[in-house]
Amino acid sequence: MTNLSVINQLTKIGKIEVEFLVREISQLVSNENYTIMEFCGTHTHEISRYGIRSLLPKSLSLKSGPGCPVCVTAEEDIDYIIQIVEKYDLSVITFGDIVRVPGSKGSLSYLKAKGKEVLVVYSPLESVKIAKNNPNKNYLLIGIGFETTVPTLAYTIKKIVEEDLKNIYYFSLHKLTPPAMKALLDSGEVKLDGIIGPGHVSTILGVKGWQEILKDYKIPFVIMGFEPEDIIWGIYILIQKIKKQEYGVFNTYGRSVSFEGNLVAQELVNEVFYISEANWRGFGIIPNSGLELKPQYQYLDAKKIFLLNEPIKVRKTGCRCGEVLRGVIEPYQCPLFAKVCTPDNPKGPCMVSSEGSCAAYYLYERN
Amino acid sequence: MSNLILLSHGSGGDSTRQLIEKEFLKFLSNPILNELLDSGVFEIPGSSFKMALTTDSYVISPIFFKNGDIGKLSVFGTVNDLCVVGAKPLFLSLGLIIEEGLDINDLRKIINSISEAANEAKVKIITGDTKVVEKNKGDKIFINTTGIGIVESHRDWRDRPVQKGDVVIVSGPIGDHGIYIMLERLSIQTDEEVKSDLANLSEVVLGALDRFDQIKFVRDATRGGVATVLNEISQKYNLTIEVYEEEIPVREWVKNASEVLGIDPIYSANEGKFVMIISQNQAQDLLNYLSLYPLTKDAKIIGYVTDINKPKTYLVTRIGTKRILESLKGDILPRIC
Known part of the structure; x- marks a missing residue:
């Protein structure tokens, strides 16, 4: 074991150390069946991209979780947005892949190709400039993202208020990850032995942000970085904790994640948003897992201002994203996967988002 | 859904190719155009x-x-x-x-x-x-x-057959232009070294073609990046290419920015880089030649043609695993987390 203490002190793990850790993991697992879940979409992506699954023993199963904001956006929310955009003639400002997520009547990209103004910006702050420069148009800013992204949006809201803009409205699709983690563990649908904790989200939440939720569960939760070496190292620690039956939150991503998290960001978010329920694809309504604008910002809240003609109906489709997000099936077990559903023609958000597990399997693990 | 042109049809990746093959070549086909x-x-x-x-x-x-x-x-x-x-x-x-x-x-x-x-x-x-x-x-x-x-x-290299064992060379660090432009659009303040790689390649490329008669393929790796070019080669000649992550030159700032943005530089656009296939016996001499030009002084062998009759591209990662390397799908957008 002397080698291990050496690795422990290394700031950079190289190929030899990876090989060593992989052997150690194999020995620890020793053909017993274990199931661990990576909660975060970036982990899913990197595990596929680096072929990490192929290095691990067959009896150690890695499941992907619901940690991709685009993926967990409910189809009803896409339909809701499209309906109010058309009814109230709003121009849409959003960022990232959300524009390609299909709703029951097409995606925002499709709406754009039909002539509606849908602006995909790189930073939400651009929306302030756009709305200011076009006072005769009304804009809908779609706020999407977990704890990591929310602070930028909270800052954007404050800028909108500061500039006294009256032609921009906010549609929150924000979601909070610890309640979803709890919902997943409570459902017991998939028996998990350990969890790969999300690195990005934890930079904001800190170790502390997970402790309260996880204290009642007998499961180790190891926060990891995103380099392949970080992931292998983290999995090694996680397997050790599983074997020793040590439960709780452990941090192997100390270079970015502190105990308290980013307090400035947390405060900014608390100033602008309150915690509400949210509708997660694959899960349905999860209490305390969403964020909505606080009363003083409600004049910006699209959900309060723009009313629907009729309630959105839940549609039954062949897409099994929901089960993929809960770790119940692997992407390739969906009958649509790689046949009618591909990154160029996605049927569900898990194939749209670069963080989605269907896209990761399609791009990197198909032979 | 597919009856409208979407932005991804212009991204230079698979959607663009499908548009060209299914809509344009169907009507405009001729031997010169068909070479694509x-x-x-x-x-x-x-x-x-x-x-x-x-x-x-x-x-x-x-x-x-x-x-x-x-x-x-x-x-x-x-x-x-x-x-x-x-x-x-x-x-x-x-x-x-x-x-x-x-x-x-x-x-x-x-x-x-x-x-x-x-x-x-x-x-x-x-x-x-x-x-x-x-x-x-x-x-x-x-x-x-x-x-x-x-x-x-x-x-004119077009009729030189690509064979097993041929070498894949990139002319320098990849991904600069695409990653830099994305940072600009995000209004992120950047250092002096963070810039587009836009350059005129004609002198160095024509010089190489004058000296090496075993250059079998050349393409500048613009939209879709190096990964898309490699896939085009493997599809066109029906062969397998393997490249090594550790050998692919990437500048430090590109590496750092692409981690934050969640974008792989191998898909990012270049405006002054090319990919070349050359037979093994001329590869080292070509590298020596390229090293004389500031534009291509960091050129490297990144992989090989490893098989024929199987149109696949693989990447051997830095931790030693091997996985498929697809061409660009859809648009490149920074990740949401």
Whole structure:
């Protein structure tokens, strides 16, 4: 074991150390069946991209979780947005892949190709400039993202208020990850032995942000970085904790994640948003897992201002994203996967988002 | 859903290719176009040499950037498309579509850099066209350039068969242009070294083709990045390519920024890099030659043709695993987390 203490002190793990850790993991697992879940979409992506699954023993199963904001956006929310955009003639400002997520009547990209103004910006702050420069148009800013992204949006809201803009409205699709983690563990649908904790989200939440939720569960939760070496190292620690039956939150991503998290960001978010329920694809309504604008910002809240003609109906489709997000099936077990559903023609958000597990399997693990 | 053109149809990846194959070639097919090279190469009746013709439209934002602007890009982009098929660029046409309201000083700056770039690449603009469209019917300025050049037969690599064991070379660190432009759009303040790699490749590429008769493929790795070019080669010649992550040169700032953005530099656009396939026995000499030019001094062997009759591209990762390397799918967007 002397080698291990050496690795422990290394700031950079190289190929030899990876090989060593992989052997150690194999020995620890020793053909017993274990199931661990990576909660975060970036982990899913990197595990596929680096072929990490192929290095691990067959009896150690890695499941992907619901940690991709685009993926967990409910189809009803896409339909809701499209309906109010058309009814109230709003121009849409959003960022990232959300524009390609299909709703029951097409995606925002499709709406754009039909002539509606849908602006995909790189930073939400651009929306302030756009709305200011076009006072005769009304804009809908779609706020999407977990704890990591929310602070930028909270800052954007404050800028909108500061500039006294009256032609921009906010549609929150924000979601909070610890309640979803709890919902997943409570459902017991998939028996998990350990969890790969999300690195990005934890930079904001800190170790502390997970402790309260996880204290009642007998499961180790190891926060990891995103380099392949970080992931292998983290999995090694996680397997050790599983074997020793040590439960709780452990941090192997100390270079970015502190105990308290980013307090400035947390405060900014608390100033602008309150915690509400949210509708997660694959899960349905999860209490305390969403964020909505606080009363003083409600004049910006699209959900309060723009009313629907009729309630959105839940549609039954062949897409099994929901089960993929809960770790119940692997992407390739969906009958649509790689046949009618591909990154160029996605049927569900898990194939749209670069963080989605269907896209990761399609791009990197198909032979 | 598929009855409308979406932005991803112009991304340079799979959607673009499908559009070309299913909608354009169906009606426009002919032996020259069907080769789908960067330029169409054709013979002049009664003459011993061939000519190459290419066209490209430049619809970029921002129009001014570090180490270039839309003017310089519209010259070098077209010159590069000519030289990679072995053509010595001679003449360019210049089509300007200007949006009403463009500042005349911006237009002057653009024309000035077109002039400088044309001098550097030793080409002349010999015809042009100007249109002005109403405000909001364009985006400041769109430029189309068409280029024509001569292909001397010793530079024409098209009939040289790619074989197992052939070597894949990239001409330098990859991903600069795409990652830099994304940082610009995010309004992220960057250092001096963070800039586009826009460059005229004709001198170095034509020089290489003069010296090495076993160069079997050349393409500049623009939109879709190096991964898309590698997939195009494996599909075109029906062979397997394996590249090694550790051998692919990537600048430190590109590496850092791409981690934050969640974008793989292997899919990111370049404007001054090419991919070459050459037989093993000339590979080292080619590298020695490339090392003489500042533009290609960091050229590297990144992989090999490992099999024939199986059109696949693989990447061997730095931790030793091997996985498929797909071409670009959809658009490149920063991740949401």
